[in-house]
Amino acid sequence: MSIMVPSTTPALIPPGRQTLDSALHQLDQAAEHLGLDDGLRTMLATPRRSLTVSVPVRREDGRLDVVQGFRVQHNVSRGPAKGGLRFHPTTDLDEVTALAMWMTWKCALVGIPYGGAKGGVAVDPTGLTTRELERLTRRYVSEIMPLIGPEKDIPAPDVGTDEQTMAWIMDTYSVSAGYAVPGVVTGKPATLGGSLGRSGATSLGVQIAALAALGRSPEGVTVAVQGFGKVGALAAQHLSDAGCKVVAVSDVTGAVHARGGLDIARLRAYVSETGGVRGFHHGDAMSHDDLFELDVDVLVPAALEGAITEVNAPRIRARLIVEGANGPTTPAADEILAASGTTVVPDILANAGGVIVSYLEWVQNMQAYSWSAGEVEGKMRDLLLNAFTEVRSVAAERAMTLRQAAHVIGVGRVADAHQMRGLYP
Numbered sequence: 001m002s003i004m005v006p007s008t009t010p011a012l013i014p015p016g017r018q019t020l021d022s023a024l025h026q027l028d029q030a031a032e033h034l035g036l037d038d039g040l041r042t043m044l045a046t047p048r049r050s051l052t053v054s055v056p057v058r059r060e061d062g063r064l065d066v067v068q069g070f071r072v073q074h075n076v077s078r079g080p081a082k083g084g085l086r087f088h089p090t091t092d093l094d095e096v097t098a099l100a101m102w103m104t105w106k107c108a109l110v111g112i113p114y115g116g117a118k119g120g121v122a123v124d125p126t127g128l129t130t131r132e133l134e135r136l137t138r139r140y141v142s143e144i145m146p147l148i149g150p151e152k153d154i155p156a157p158d159v160g161t162d163e164q165t166m167a168w169i170m171d172t173y174s175v176s177a178g179y180a181v182p183g184v185v186t187g188k189p190a191t192l193g194g195s196l197g198r199s200g201a202t203s204l205g206v207q208i209a210a211l212a213a214l215g216r217s218p219e220g221v222t223v224a225v226q227g228f229g230k231v232g233a234l235a236a237q238h239l240s241d242a243g244c245k246v247v248a249v250s251d252v253t254g255a256v257h258a259r260g261g262l263d264i265a266r267l268r269a270y271v272s273e274t275g276g277v278r279g280f281h282h283g284d285a286m287s288h289d290d291l292f293e294l295d296v297d298v299l300v301p302a303a304l305e306g307a308i309t310e311v312n313a314p315r316i317r318a319r320l321i322v323e324g325a326n327g328p329t330t331p332a333a334d335e336i337l338a339a340s341g342t343t344v345v346p347d348i349l350a351n352a353g354g355v356i357v358s359y360l361e362w363v364q365n366m367q368a369y370s371w372s373a374g375e376v377e378g379k380m381r382d383l384l385l386n387a388f389t390e391v392r393s394v395a396a397e398r399a400m401t402l403r404q405a406a407h408v409i410g411v412g413r414v415a416d417a418h419q420m421r422g423l424y425p
């Protein structure tokens, strides 16, 4: 089985399919390198279980809307399926399948005992009231109930969902079980068994990965961040706290730039008040596209897939890209960046801090015990930096990019699990 990288991105291919093609291409490269046979490749390219559900939502004005929801368990050979839940209008089954596949490799890469999953609901959460969102979440959870559970599949936050969404999931599942089941979901509020440090864990991981890849003092290192949501805003904060100068950030509303560095704490307060970075007075407005072309040391894509393509990759001047988002760089862009000597710390490594702390949350829930914030951070840091060191040494030994090395390690571990278990005849 071989998946070609298209040299251009045909406009007619839906974005979700393009994302899945990227994930399959990365798998194919790793499988080739590992010498996996066709049967095993096909098994790894195919999700174990995919569920599509119709979710009715009663609107405040009495109307009934019906939206599509998905939960994909890509692989469960190393443990329960694990991965976030996304509420976004363009989410589809292909996108969720790709994101689930990346979760499989990510969990294997950082050495936590999970397979990979992802969920999605094709809805714009900003267009719903809190009560509508709650009804939607509870109904979606009821529909996917047979798939999830602390020993089966454990959702977590992703784009458009948060601690409140996780609390509703935990409650809906627990009401059905007849007792409180905190371990069914991670990224919950601390009062319901959420771990200290989970809300900022993905971003802290991005900072840790960025500093490790920089390999020099962060003082004065310039950074641009695309996306100012749960991951991007706190990644900007953590990088700024470490001494970097975050000179530009963007969200859907716009992009802001300040050559001398943005005051990230002030910008976060502004965004909580206004809903977006647009109009922030302590910086200049810039276009979304220009942010990618700034002369900065580090670029952190922390929004959605397909942000860095063959179109903008040749114009990127940052020498280091640290992927907070999943799948922000297309395979064609990857080739251009590799040829220009740009280092890309890949998503399955750079944003793994989130799922690592989710794992630590689940472990705390399963043993009905909790760790201090320092203990959680220390364990996360160790797991992430061990994976970072391993990826860097495999990349050096085998003359490959960090993404290729990360996939060789992650895919290799999952393939080993299949072979040892004998699931594959």
Ligand SMILES: NC(=O)C1=CN([C@@H]2O[C@H](COP(=O)(O)OP(=O)(O)OC[C@H]3O[C@@H](n4cnc5c(N)ncnc54)[C@H](OP(=O)(O)O)[C@@H]3O)[C@@H](O)[C@H]2O)C=CC1
Pocket (backbone or CB within 6 Å): 084, 157, 158, 159, 160, 161, 202, 226, 227, 228, 229, 230, 231, 232, 250, 251, 252, 253, 275, 276, 288, 302, 303, 304, 305, 324, 325, 326, 327, 351, 352, 354, 355
């Ligand atoms: N949350 C987590 O723990 C983890 C998330 N990730 C990945 O990180 C990425 C971001 O997730 P998360 O922060 O949770 O999601 P959020 O929904 O909290 O934030 C997404 C952000 O991206 C912005 N955005 C969307 N499209 C664009 C665009 N075209 N240009 C600029 N900004 C844009 C949104 O802007 P606006 O607010 O204006 O809509 C928002 O600021 C995703 O790829 C996700 O899969 C990876 C690992 C864990």
Ligand SMILES: O=C(O)CCC(=O)C(=O)O
Pocket (backbone or CB within 6 Å): 082, 083, 084, 085, 103, 106, 154, 155, 156, 157, 158, 186, 187, 326, 351, 352, 354, 355, 356, 358
């Ligand atoms: O915390 C988790 O379980 C998963 C987070 C996630 O969706 C991701 O890493 O992409």
